[in-house]
Amino acid sequence: MVTIDLSGHTGLVVGVADKHSIAWGIAQILSEAGMRLALTYQNERLERNVRELASTLPDPLVLPLDVTDDRQIDAVFEAIGNQFGRLDCLIHAVAFAPREDLMKDYVETSRDGYRIALDVSAYSLAALARGARPLMKESGGGSIVTLTYYGSEKVVAGYNVMGVAKAALEASVRYLANDLGPDNIRVNAISAGPMKTLAARGIPGFMNMLKYHEEKAPLRRRVDMRELAGTALFLCSPLGSGITGEVIHVDCGYNILGL
Ligand code: NAP
Secondary structure, three states: OOOOOOOOOOHHHHOOOHOOOOOHHHHHHHHHHHOOEEEEEEHHHHHHHHHHHOOOOOOOEEEEEEOOHHHHHHHHHHHHHHOOOOEEEEEEEEOOHHHHHHHOOHHHHHHHHHHHHHHHHHHHHHHHHHHHHHHHOOOOOOEEEEEHHHHHHOOOOHHHHHHHHHHHHHHHHHHHHHHHHHOOOOOOOOOOOOOHHHHHHHOOOHHHHHHHHHHHHOOOOOOHHHHHHHHHHHOOOHHHHHOOOOEEEEOOOHHOOOO
């Protein structure tokens, strides 16, 4: 039997808001595999949640991080350098678009809404990868995993500017994979089927998306958190060592459907 043992490895997980967050599902499975983790919280509103969740992990590091703030990004990697001295894995599970822009047809997206959506949801991956690179080099390489959605590939009603941001994120995965590959740093995305989380509830018509997905996906069900987390674990483990620049669909097969 193959078991995944990541003891001695360290990871940074960005995007925990509460116990339903995909980032938290991934943090739990990485910790179960033995990885020591740093978790971040976006603001004081979320700090208590994240500290409470982190307290269930062995020896966690908990740090503030708004991904639009370069000084906070620098501070996070400085703290990880001081505490861990290396980094093996980075989970990027962050996205945001102003609600008023999500509610509009894409053609009506404001300049500011576009800028914010792309900054938080796509540029942040490059900014975090840049910060992670020296610490991953200390480890002899690393694995970066981000979360995306099918609305980047096809038009999904209500996803609007976030679909465009996810398309930029997926292109960033390929460019970053090529930049960082010589340092043995791999960069991949998981394209997740719909999950009931805080961010998802901001998408207009999300409950209908969930119902439609359950009825139509080849597996006739929605994806389970452990399935997403397990894919992230695989990508962060030696089992995924030959994979980079990919978008892996974990969506019960939904993306293969035509009519
Ligand atoms: P979630 O629990 O709400 O997580 C999203 C996280 O992003 C929150 O912690 C949020 O904090 C954080 N965030 C937003 N702006 C930020 C900023 N400027 N700096 C730092 N953090 C910021 O929702 P989730 O569904 O797990 O989302 C995680 C990722 O999975 C996202 O990239 C999402 O697009 C992707 N995804 C989700 C689904 C789904 O159906 N749920 C499907 C496919 C892909 P706040 O709560 O303070 O905004």
